[in-house]
Amino acid sequence: MQFTKYIRGRSLLVLIFALPLMLAAADYDGELSLETVADLGARLFHDRNLSNSRKQSCATCHGPDQGFVDRRDNGGAVGQAVSLGDDGHSLGDRNAPSLSYVGFVPAFHRRDDGAYVGGLFWDGRASVLEDQAAKPILDPAEMAMSGMQAVLERLKENPDYLEAFPRFFGDDVLDDSETAYAAVTQAIAAFERSSFFEPFDSRYDRFLRGEVTLNGQEEEGRRLFFDSARTNCSLCHMLRDAPGGQGETFTDYRYHNVGVPVNVAVRKANDSLDTHADLGLLAHADVSEPSEAGKVKVPSLRNVAVTGPYMHNGVFRDLRTAVLFYNRYLSTDPQSGIDPETGKPWGEAEFTHNLSPELEAGTALDDREVDALVAFLKTLTDSRFEQLLPENGER
Numbered sequence: 001m002q003f004t005k006y007i008r009g010r011s012l013l014v015l016i017f018a019l020p021l022m023l024a025a026a027d028y029d030g031e032l033s034l035e036t037v038a039d040l041g042a043r044l045f046h047d048r049n050l051s052n053s054r055k056q057s058c059a060t061c062h063g064p065d066q067g068f069v070d071r072r073d074n075g076g077a078v079g080q081a082v083s084l085g086d087d088g089h090s091l092g093d094r095n096a097p098s099l100s101y102v103g104f105v106p107a108f109h110r111r112d113d114g115a116y117v118g119g120l121f122w123d124g125r126a127s128v129l130e131d132q133a134a135k136p137i138l139d140p141a142e143m144a145m146s147g148m149q150a151v152l153e154r155l156k157e158n159p160d161y162l163e164a165f166p167r168f169f170g171d172d173v174l175d176d177s178e179t180a181y182a183a184v185t186q187a188i189a190a191f192e193r194s195s196f197f198e199p200f201d202s203r204y205d206r207f208l209r210g211e212v213t214l215n216g217q218e219e220e221g222r223r224l225f226f227d228s229a230r231t232n233c234s235l236c237h238m239l240r241d242a243p244g245g246q247g248e249t250f251t252d253y254r255y256h257n258v259g260v261p262v263n264v265a266v267r268k269a270n271d272s273l274d275t276h277a278d279l280g281l282l283a284h285a286d287v288s289e290p291s292e293a294g295k296v297k298v299p300s301l302r303n304v305a306v307t308g309p310y311m312h313n314g315v316f317r318d319l320r321t322a323v324l325f326y327n328r329y330l331s332t333d334p335q336s337g338i339d340p341e342t343g344k345p346w347g348e349a350e351f352t353h354n355l356s357p358e359l360e361a362g363t364a365l366d367d368r369e370v371d372a373l374v375a376f377l378k379t380l381t382d383s384r385f386e387q388l389l390p391e392n393g394e395r
């Protein structure tokens with residue numbers, strides 16, 4: 001039975017059986033038996049001993065019971081916008097994305113039409129999950145381990161690892177730090193590709209399967225979202241060819257600059273307001289066209305209602321602000337130029353020469369329609385995160 005929770009199965013039957021196990025894993029207590037590579041990955045994902053101070057694990061910034069984001073208060077005006085590193089003072093410049101449905105992200109590549117697609121991080125600089133998992137452990141501003149040898153020594157402290165690594169990766173795997181490190185990244189990636197990250201059991205999924213009905217407002221939001229004559233959302237936040245189908249991840253994994261304001265509070269906290277610009281996709285080693293500056297990967301909207309703050313720099317606190325933001329490109333109402341969180345005009349974006357033309361498709365939304373879109377986005381919350389929805393109490 002232990003095994004079912006990591007089966008990539010999508011059938012309802014598997015989900016029903018796996019759900020109690022998923023809940024158990026969400027409150028992970030280190031007792032999970034290591035029957036599969038994904039089980040080992042789950043253990044590593046939660047293992048604080050993989051950080052220099054032994055205080056931080058992947059789960060610190062991507063809490064499996066927190067919508068896979070960082071819900072710590074990282075200080076003052078910064079709040080939950082960016083993450084505090086293992087050293088207790090380094091702050092990042094970007095918001096930790098949710099890892100929900102991350103197994104669907106394609107490897108970084110360029111399509112025949114020239115568009116960049118896929119890859120991990122907001123700028124796609126890690127091609128696949130294995131490459132990505134190798135970064136935070138050694139990143140001085142994150143888990144801050146000094147090198148692969150130091151990681152290997154930490155692994156060897158754990159009798160469960162001494163038994164499981166050779167069983168899954170061959171007798172010699174812990175003889176060499178590079179081989180051991182590669183195995184760590186493979187195990188974590190296997191965990192991230194498991195059904196634990198992609199249960200497809202939100203109210204929206206249940207609606208598609210005919211198990212629940214959406215209320216009037218949610219239904220209006222659903223229609224608006226997929227109606228490309230009215231809104232532009234589905235031009236970027238849709239993977240499948242046909243709107244409204246099962247298995248939708250709500251991103252096409254392409255890169256766009258939508259003109260998100262600089263997060264001034266974060267830059268001030270980092271003392272980098274005048275010195276740093278986030279080049280986005282242009283920072284990727286294989287990308288050199290200035291037209292890619294400031295573009296980031298379109299995020300999935302699954303679980304978005306519980307994974308704020310929003311955008312690559314966490315500049316918006318509320319989901320409603322993130323939706324309302326798009327109206328500035330379509331509405332002539334002077335109010336659409338005001339950020340409701342600051343009461344002032346929307347802050348300046350880092351780059352404005354390459355805003356996506358899709359932003360001007362569709363028509364302006366009125367307040368009721370914005371609320372309907374927000375209500376629809378809330379239906380994309382997986383069952384085990386529904387308790388985190390603001391109306392259900394937690395925040």
Ligand code: HEC
Pocket residue numbers: 045056057058059060061062070083084085086092094095096097098099102105119120121122123129132133136137141142143188
């Ligand atoms: C200190 C907080 C922190 C820790 C610890 C951390 N991450 Fe992250 N993670 C982030 C941030 C911030 C980003 C976005 C960074 C960027 O885009 O440059 C990110 C991005 C990611 C992404 C990319 C998601 C996507 O859709 O592109 C994955 C996958 C990921 N982290 C997995 C992990 C794993 C696995 C670990 C442990 C080995 C880990 N993270 C540890 C903060 C953290």
Ligand code: HEC
Pocket residue numbers: 231232233234235236237255256257258259260296297298299300301304307309310311312313319322323326356358359373
């Ligand atoms: C041109 C492509 C494009 C269009 C059109 C678009 N989005 Fe986005 N969306 C993005 C990108 C790219 C981001 C991340 C931007 C950033 O962080 O700089 C994003 C971010 C978001 C976020 C924040 C997600 C998070 O986890 O931080 C929400 C919510 C969102 N979009 C909803 C919508 C809705 C609703 C619509 C339609 C009204 C829409 N988007 C239209 C590309 C698009």
